[in-house]
Amino acid sequence: MASLTARTTRAAALHRQAAATVAAASAALDATRPVPVDQQRQYQIAERLRSAAARLVPGWAGVDLGEVAGALPPAGPVLPSFVRVGMAKPLDDAGFPALVPLLGTGHLTVDADARDPRVAGLLRAVLLRLIASAPAGSLLVRAVQGPGSTEVFAPFAVLADAGLLPPPATEHSGLRAVLAEAEQWVRPNAAGRRPAHDRVMLLMIAALPELVEPADLDRISVLAEQGPAAGLHLVVAGWPPPPLTPELTRPPLAYATPVTMRNPYALVGAPPGTVLGAPVLDGATGGGPAAGLNCPVFVDADPGPELIDRVCRERAAQIDSGRQPRLPDLLPAPDADLWTESGAEGLTTTVGFAAGRAVDLGFADLTPHWLVSGRSGSGRSAFLTNVIVGLAARYGPDELAFYLVDAAEGESFAECLQTERDRAWLPQVRAAGLEADREYVLAVLAELGVELERRADLCERAGVARLAALPPEDRPPRLVCVIESFHLLLAERDRLAVEVTTRLETLTRRGRPYGIHLVLAGDGTIGEGPTAAGQGDTGTGSGQGRRDPLLGQFPVRVALPGGGGVLAPANDAAAGLPLGSAVVNTAGGLGGPRGAVRGHERLVRFPDPLEDPGLVAALRHRLWSARPEGAGPPTVFAGYARPHLGNDPVYRAALAGRADGPVALLGRAVDVPRSPVGFPLDSAPGRHLAVFGATGAAARLLATAVRTVAAHHESGTARFVLAPLAAGTAQVAAGLAEELAERHQVTTVDGAGLLAALDGDQSGYLVVFGWDELPPADLPPRTDGGVGPVDERFTAVFRDGPARGVHLLVSGRETAAGAACSGGADGPGFGGVVLVDPLPAQLAGLPGDVVPERLRPGRALFRDVLADRVTVLVPYAESGVDG
Numbered sequence: 002m003a004s005l006t007a008r009t010t011r012a013a014a015l016h017r018q019a020a021a022t023v024a025a026a027s028a029a030l031d032a033t034r035p036v037p038v039d040q041q042r043q044y045q046i047a048e049r050l051r052s053a054a055a056r057l058v059p060g061w062a063g064v065d066l067g068e069v070a071g072a073l074p075p076a077g078p079v080l081p082s083f084v085r086v087g088m089a090k091p092l093d094d095a096g097f098p099a100l101v102p103l104l105g106t107g108h109l110t111v112d113a114d115a116r117d118p119r120v121a122g123l124l125r126a127v128l129l130r131l132i133a134s135a136p137a138g139s140l141l142v143r144a145v146q147g148p149g150s151t152e153v154f155a156p157f158a159v160l161a162d163a164g165l166l167p168p169p170a171t172e173h174s175g176l177r178a179v180l181a182e183a184e185q186w187v188r189p190n191a192a193g194r195r196p197a198h199d200r201v202m203l204l205m206i207a208a209l210p211e212l213v214e215p216a217d218l219d220r221i222s223v224l225a226e227q228g229p230a231a232g233l234h235l236v237v238a239g240w241p242p243p244p245l246t247p248e249l250t251r252p253p254l255a256y257a258t259p260v261t262m263r264n265p266y267a268l269v270g271a272p273p274g275t276v277l278g279a280p281v282l283d284g285a286t287g288g289g290p291a292a293g294l295n296c297p298v299f300v301d302a303d304p305g306p307e308l309i310d311r312v313c314r315e316r317a318a319q320i321d322s323g324r325q326p327r328l329p330d331l332l333p334a335p336d337a338d339l340w341t342e343s344g345a346e347g348l349t350t351t352v353g354f355a356a357g358r359a360v361d362l363g364f365a366d367l368t369p370h371w372l373v374s375g376r377s378g379s380g381r382s383a384f385l386t387n388v389i390v391g392l393a394a395r396y397g398p399d400e401l402a403f404y405l406v407d408a409a410e411g412e413s414f415a416e417c418l419q420t421e422r423d424r425a426w427l428p429q430v431r432a433a434g435l436e437a438d439r440e441y442v443l444a445v446l447a448e449l450g451v452e453l454e455r456r457a458d459l460c461e462r463a464g465v466a467r468l469a470a471l472p473p474e475d476r477p478p479r480l481v482c483v484i485e486s487f488h489l490l491l492a493e494r495d496r497l498a499v500e501v502t503t504r505l506e507t508l509t510r511r512g513r514p515y516g517i518h519l520v521l522a523g524d525g526t527i528g529e530g531p532t533a534a535g536q537g538d539t540g541t542g543s544g545q546g547r548r549d550p551l552l553g554q555f556p557v558r559v560a561l562p563g564g565g566g567v568l569a570p571a572n573d574a575a576a577g578l579p580l581g582s583a584v585v586n587t588a589g590g591l592g593g594p595r596g597a598v599r600g601h602e603r604l605v606r607f608p609d610p611l612e613d614p615g616l617v618a619a620l621r622h623r624l625w626s627a628r629p630e631g632a633g634p635p636t637v638f639a640g641y642a643r644p645h646l647g648n649d650p651v652y653r654a655a656l657a658g659r660a661d662g663p664v665a666l667l668g669r670a671v672d673v674p675r676s677p678v679g680f681p682l683d684s685a686p687g688r689h690l691a692v693f694g695a696t697g698a699a700a701r702l703l704a705t706a707v708r709t710v711a712a713h714h715e716s717g718t719a720r721f722v723l724a725p726l727a728a729g730t731a732q733v734a735a736g737l738a739e740e741l742a743e744r745h746q747v748t749t750v751d752g753a754g755l756l757a758a759l760d761g762d763q764s765g766y767l768v769v770f771g772w773d774e775l776p777p778a779d780l781p782p783r784t785d786g787g788v789g790p791v792d793e794r795f796t797a798v799f800r801d802g803p804a805r806g807v808h809l810l811v812s813g814r815e816t817a818a819g820a821a822c823s824g825g826a827d828g829p830g831f832g833g834v835v836l837v838d839p840l841p842a843q844l845a846g847l848p849g850d851v852v853p854e855r856l857r858p859g860r861a862l863f864r865d866v867l868a869d870r871v872t873v874l875v876p877y878a879e880s881g882v883d884g
């Protein structure tokens with residue numbers, strides 16, 4: 002016990018002795034303050050240096066921060082090369098700004114760290130000057146603060162959201178992460194060249210964290226050597242580190258201007274590559290005399306949190322509002338070669354700008370599908386157009402193909418497609434659906450499903466798991482399917498909605514390795530977030546708190562104004578977004594702690610591509626001119642339009658005498674290739690056609706079908722008997738008769754005449770407008786007591802008419818459809834039945850589970866009874882052949 006007490010007493014005495022020695026040494030060192038030799042000359046030199054400094058650093062980098070008030074000076078046009086660290090005072094009443102070179106030249110070290118409040122103040126002043134004078138987005142800052150210096154960067158916190166200054170690292174691990182980032186910044190590229198950054202990175206270390214290791218110090222030394230040539234500059238307080246052990250002893254940093262803290266002033270050493278004045282005693286480093294500024298420098302005081310906060314807020318706002326990007330900012334340089342990018346590993350384009358930096362987003366393994374949401378007028382079309390033209394400018398048709406679908410009214414994708422005024426299209430677009438039916442969307446998804454299987458098969462045969470592993474010559478292009486106004490597809494929760502969802506689930510789940518990508522865009526009701534209508538539900542009925550299986554396949558979420566629903570419920574990053582901005586999140590919408598920097602989320606600004614419509618048109622023409630030889634335009638399905646018979650390839654072939662047997666053409670299918678829908682009138686039993694619907698609409702569709710049948714016959718080789726039995730059909734029949742009579746034999750008859758026409762054995766087409774008007778009043782009623790025109794003479798036509806070249810082509814009211822379809826008890830009925838604008842109840846009465854539950858107005862359903870197939874179609878425009 003006695004010896005312990007003695008040891009403690011001795012230790013205390015030694016401590017007191019050491020403290021006294023330090024105090025004495027400090028006083029002695031302070032007494033070495035350089036004394037001016039010639040006072041008069043000092044005044045003159047100080048004056049000259051003051052005006053030189055004002056010229057060298059005219060703005061924020063040199064201003065007296067204590068005098069900044071009212072309106073803040075603007076940022077400079079370029080990054081400042083020098084920055085003020087304090088006032089050099091050769092005499093008490095003569096001083097000049099002490100400037101040190103930093104950005105573009107080297108580094109700054111301070112021997113004490115930021116636990117010394119003067120050092121903390123100096124660091125804040127230097128950082129404030131640099132941030133305030135740097136043009137928006139040109140300076141990135143990374144900060145490290147160790148124990149006792151944890152609040153150094155706190156007043157700069159608002160810069161975190163602008164992406165300029167992430168929260169400082171405080172732990173050893175954070176230091177290592179920052180060093181790794183800085184090393185990445187200076188790392189030579191594959192060609193061995195230093196990276197040519199368009200920005201500068203500033204790494205500020207206010208104090209080294211605890212537990213730093215010799216290897217960390219070595220990394221800092223190496224960064225100092227490599228940094229200036231690669232746009233990295235260091236400000237390190239507490240360097241050289243205290244030489245506690247030989248392992249922790251380090252020489253001054255390369256290219257650094259050293260500042261040595263004294264009391265109450267500091268000494269500024271010679272900047273890299275220069276010698277200043279006479280040697281000063283560099284007692285702090287123990288390194289003996291070193292060239293430096295031969296007078297004391299009073300380092301700049303802490304600018305105070307108010308000024309820092311004001312400046313940072315203003316700069317953050319400026320960066321945020323920034324220069325409004327324009328479409329060319331998103332595109333490759335106009336004089337760059339076209340289509341140089343490979344899509345093997347993915348597709349990438351610039352979608353906007355954050356803090357003055359381009360934000361790229363792509364379709365790749367980790368980001369295979371995107372969900373884009375925004376209220377009407379939020380710039381959704383603008384955002385999508387930017388993406389489409391951005392990709393089209395980078396990847397040629399060998400690398401990329403688009404399917405573009407918009408379910409809503411509007412002019413979407415018009416910039417990508419041929420129009421009457423401008424026949425140029427984007428050569429990557431395969432098919433487009435405007436104001437598309439839900440059936441069209443389903444057809445697109447079905448086509449993609451077939452393509453998925455084909456690609457899976459291709460990969461399997463090549464023994465690879467991904468498209469990217471195929472040899473370039475065998476690798477099909479990546480497919481990007483954009484479905485705009487997606488919310489309309491699932492608004493009705495019927496069978497079709499379920500089918501759409503199921504197909505989407507398959508495609509999104511399995512499409513990734515095969516280069517099939519989906520972009521679903523919709524209003525604020527899609528998604529899982531608080532503003533989404535379904536609260537965790539795409540409309541598929543899979544909500545109730547469970548993760549929606551479809552949405553789960555979309556790691557990329559883009560929230561435009563009003564579209565916060567695609568972000569996670571707790572992520573309100575999209576609240577209050579202005580037009581022209583979007584939150585781009587690549588983590589399925591997940592947020593993170595407020596204020597923390599979210600590497601997976603960016604608030605971007607994007608341009609209105611049509612601000613200058615000539616730009617998109619010029620690009621479209623350039624890409625179109627470069628299209629592969631023989632490439633045709635995309636097939637465009639416009640849901641608002643009626644197809645023209647004159648454009649139908651089958652009809653054209655018939656007119657040119659190149660068609661096979663006679664076919665009654667009905668319209669174009671609601672499918673991707675817009676297939677002509679026709680019913681062949683060959684000699685097989687049941688080759689009779691019935692069209693049911695409102696009298697006028699059914700009659701007109703029938704008349705057009707009859708025209709197409711006539712076109713299949715050489716002049717004078719066909720006979721037509723027209724029977725306009727239903728009220729209001731005479732005019733249609735008369736128009737048709739007049740037209741047909743130019744090339745064929747035509748007779749117009751009443752009910753009795755029709756029956757008489759059945760008596761002969763001549764071949765021909767019996768065209769009845771008003772099938773449900775049979776039997777006519779002037780004939781005796783049916784003998785079997787039933788309704789409808791079953792009569793033994795009709796029975797014979799049904800049974801063996803086609804074999805004799807006799808076909809029934811009839812129209813009737815929708816109410817007659819059910820009774821007529823069976824034809825009669827004795828034989829096959831109509832082999833082809835068209836329902837024009839059918840009601841849901843009529844559809845429900847049809848056999849088969851592929852029949853839709855309801856159709857959009859202006860559509861018809863064709864049931865090929867003989868082939869057991871159902872097709873939704875758009876009937877031809879009633880003007881017939883105006884092509």
Ligand SMILES: Nc1ncnc2c1ncn2[C@@H]1O[C@H](COP(=O)(O)OP(=O)(O)OP(=O)(O)O)[C@@H](O)[C@H]1O
Pocket residue numbers: 375376377378379380381382383384411580581582607608609610611
């Ligand atoms: N980045 C932008 N900056 C400024 N204005 C924009 C921007 N993007 C779009 N706009 C303008 O906003 C309006 C709506 O844009 P857009 O048509 O792209 O939105 P939308 O969400 O598709 O709307 P809607 O669904 O009603 O068609 C247009 O007048 C467009 O010119």
